[in-house]
Amino acid sequence: MDAVVSPQTLHAAAKVLKAEHFALDAGIGVDRQPELEVLYLFKQFSDGARVRLRIRTDRELATLPTLATTYAGAEWYEREIIDMFGITFTDHPHPRPLLLPHYTSFHPLRKDFHGAPIVIPDDTIGIPEIDIQEALKQGHVAGSRSDFFLNMGPQHPSTHGVLRILLHVEGETVLGGRCHLGYSHRGTEKLAEKKQYVQFLPYTDRMDYLSPLNYNWGYAKILERATGIEPTPRAEVIRVIMAELARVASHLVWLGTYLLDLGAITPFLYTFEDREQILTIFERATGQRMTTSYIVAGGVRNDLYGTFVTEVSDLLKKLYKRLPEYEDLVMGNEIF
Amino acid sequence: MDEQLPILNPDGQYPDSVNSETVPPIVRFLPLQKALDLARANSLWPLTFGIACCAIEMMAASASRYDTDRFGAGVFRNSPRQADLMIVAGTVNLKMAPIIKRLYDQMPSPKWVIALGSCAICGGPFEQEDNYAVVQGVEKIVPVDIFVPGCPPRPEALIHAILELQERIKAGTTHALEPGAVAPVTEQPVEFVDLIERLKKQAQRKSAQ
Numbered sequence A: 001m002d003a004v005v006s007p008q009t010l011h012a013a014a015k016v017l018k019a020e021h022f023a024l025d026a027g028i029g030v031d032r033q034p035e036l037e038v039l040y041l042f043k044q045f046s047d048g049a050r051v052r053l054r055i056r057t058d059r060e061l062a063t064l065p066t067l068a069t070t071y072a073g074a075e076w077y078e079r080e081i082i083d084m085f086g087i088t089f090t091d092h093p094h095p096r097p098l099l100l101p102h103y104t105s106f107h108p109l110r111k112d113f114h115g116a117p118i119v120i121p122d123d124t125i126g127i128p129e130i131d132i133q134e135a136l137k138q139g140h141v142a143g144s145r146s147d148f149f150l151n152m153g154p155q156h157p158s159t160h161g162v163l164r165i166l167l168h169v170e171g172e173t174v175l176g177g178r179c180h181l182g183y184s185h186r187g188t189e190k191l192a193e194k195k196q197y198v199q200f201l202p203y204t205d206r207m208d209y210l211s212p213l214n215y216n217w218g219y220a221k222i223l224e225r226a227t228g229i230e231p232t233p234r235a236e237v238i239r240v241i242m243a244e245l246a247r248v249a250s251h252l253v254w255l256g257t258y259l260l261d262l263g264a265i266t267p268f269l270y271t272f273e274d275r276e277q278i279l280t281i282f283e284r285a286t287g288q289r290m291t292t293s294y295i296v297a298g299g300v301r302n303d304l305y306g307t308f309v310t311e312v313s314d315l316l317k318k319l320y321k322r323l324p325e326y327e328d329l330v331m332g333n334e335i336f
Numbered sequence B: 001m002d003e004q005l006p007i008l009n010p011d012g013q014y015p016d017s018v019n020s021e022t023v024p025p026i027v028r029f030l031p032l033q034k035a036l037d038l039a040r041a042n043s044l045w046p047l048t049f050g051i052a053c054c055a056i057e058m059m060a061a062s063a064s065r066y067d068t069d070r071f072g073a074g075v076f077r078n079s080p081r082q083a084d085l086m087i088v089a090g091t092v093n094l095k096m097a098p099i100i101k102r103l104y105d106q107m108p109s110p111k112w113v114i115a116l117g118s119c120a121i122c123g124g125p126f127e128q129e130d131n132y133a134v135v136q137g138v139e140k141i142v143p144v145d146i147f148v149p150g151c152p153p154r155p156e157a158l159i160h161a162i163l164e165l166q167e168r169i170k171a172g173t174t175h176a177l178e179p180g181a182v183a184p185v186t187e188q189p190v191e192f193v194d195l196i197e198r199l200k201k202q203a204q205r206k207s208a209q
């Protein structure tokens, strides 16, 4: 179901959906020139019913009621829309940028925005003043004097990537935390606006670089649905095999690094060696270890090489034997 | 003893132009410096720090098949205060840039930087006209010793970069060697040329004038 609601009726509509056990799936901004639109997607998990609510605002005014009072999960989606479209949400609990730095004043995903010069501020302080104030406010609400705030990330060994969390801790107990994102935001959506559909494919590799083939596939699927192209059965089979291998490779990275965080260094060396074997197959089949761009709309970019089947079945046999070994290595380890 | 190599000032800085004939140094640090350089080159401690895709190849380089430990560069440190090599592996964006600068400043001198991947060199695939988020090259924030092209570069490429860096450290030709070095901020976008070569040329021009 797709419905355009007015700002006044949004809350009533959201309450009805909530009573029907609909979950908020996503909140998306759209620039419908001249109007701005916010799209909320809802999904009912019991029978998969989907509802789309659209709510529109004038470009100059750009003010809408927030959904975060009914669906708490809408908070981040709306913060992203604040960043990208410059829409103000009245009564939003934390109306501050999510992905962009706090000092920027542009709204990239409006269609009349065409890039901004990169200006790096002089101060190299990791925590902007605004965060400290926010933290202090929270702290005084908590009232205890022995609690304090700890900045974790974005360079932290256990965040794996560039997540930053402002932790509210008391001794060793974490009372709360606030996530700060955007340290890896690359503006891919904006770049996509000016690209042809095929040109955008390589960017999908770089969205999930641990299993790029799965992202290639997702993107190819969208194009196929939109254009009505049917991939050949052989291509479908190749896709499944390659995507499954990519999934296994991705899980191997997870296993190795997760145990690394827990203090076990050896499993990392084992899982990465297994991953290398999968990457070798990828390299032979696609020409690249990681950024494959292999699955394209309509099929795959090139056919598999001659010894692919024997190599993969050999590898799988080996990996099956590895699994109990991994379990032994970790669970059967005295010091673990 | 090689008279051509510059000698440290008492304040720990290399003088702009060294003329050992007119200014005989009172204390020669050269033999000690060489020994230190040799030790440092063979025990690089990189900072554990991945930003995007290239970081996975950096991890692969340190894992069992490629094993940068063989070259003494496998002790990844989590704290910048224990590291002397920063491998910028990934896309540097607007929000990340001040933090990278800060991490670099927190590393004790002497310290070196490898820019791994096209993103760290020039913005890579994100160098587009509509770009608003990606810093077009980490060289605008910190001085870079070695650039490794690729998207992502293979682990072998990183190993090559480390070996090359070791050679330069031993030869004393890295430009970020001075203790207490402060990162110069380049104003202009830098083309993909070797910084060391450029610095050498600059020095030649200076001496020719």
Ligand code: SF4
Binding pocket: A206, A291, B052, B053, B054, B055, B089, B090, B091, B116, B117, B118, B119, B120, B124, B125, B150, B151, B152, B153
């Ligand atoms: S150079 Fe390529 S692989 Fe490396 S971080 Fe950039 S996009 Fe990812």
